[in-house]
Amino acid sequence: MTKPPVRTIKTTATITGMTCAHCVRAVFTALAGVEGIQRADVKIGRAVIEHDGTVTPEEIRDAIKLAGYEVKDIKIDGRTLPLAP
Numbered sequence: 001m002t003k004p005p006v007r008t009i010k011t012t013a014t015i016t017g018m019t020c021a022h023c024v025r026a027v028f029t030a031l032a033g034v035e036g037i038q039r040a041d042v043k044i045g046r047a048v049i050e051h052d053g054t055v056t057p058e059e060i061r062d063a064i065k066l067a068g069y070e071v072k073d074i075k076i077d078g079r080t081l082p083l084a085p
Contacts, residue, residue, distance in 0.1 A: 008038065010077040013047045013060055017069045020044070030067035034059055 015027065024042045031040040031049060039050040049060060057074045064071050 007053050008050050009053045009055075011049045011051065011055075011057070011060065012075045012077055013049065013064065013071050014073040014075075015045055015047060015064055015069050016072050018044045023069065026067040027064055027069060030063040031060070034063050 028040055028042040031037055036055040037049055037051045041048045061071045
């Protein structure tokens with residue numbers, strides 16, 4: 001029996017207070033600890049997060065806050081193509 005494709009949601013967070021590579025690393029590490037996040041592309045001031053749909057905007061905000069930064073805005077971009085098994 002084959003597994004159904006994994007559902008992927010893309011969410012973009014605008015982050016304030018990030019100024020350097022250490023900031024990027026801290027946010028990436030904090031997001032990596034959130035169950036359901038499959039991928040995070042973090043740059044100064046922004047993170048594009050791919051997750052399975054179980055991750056809430058509050059969990060994203062909390063993880064980024066734990067890293068020491070504030071989320072200014074969160075936009076749920078919607079679905080991306082399913083991942084092949």
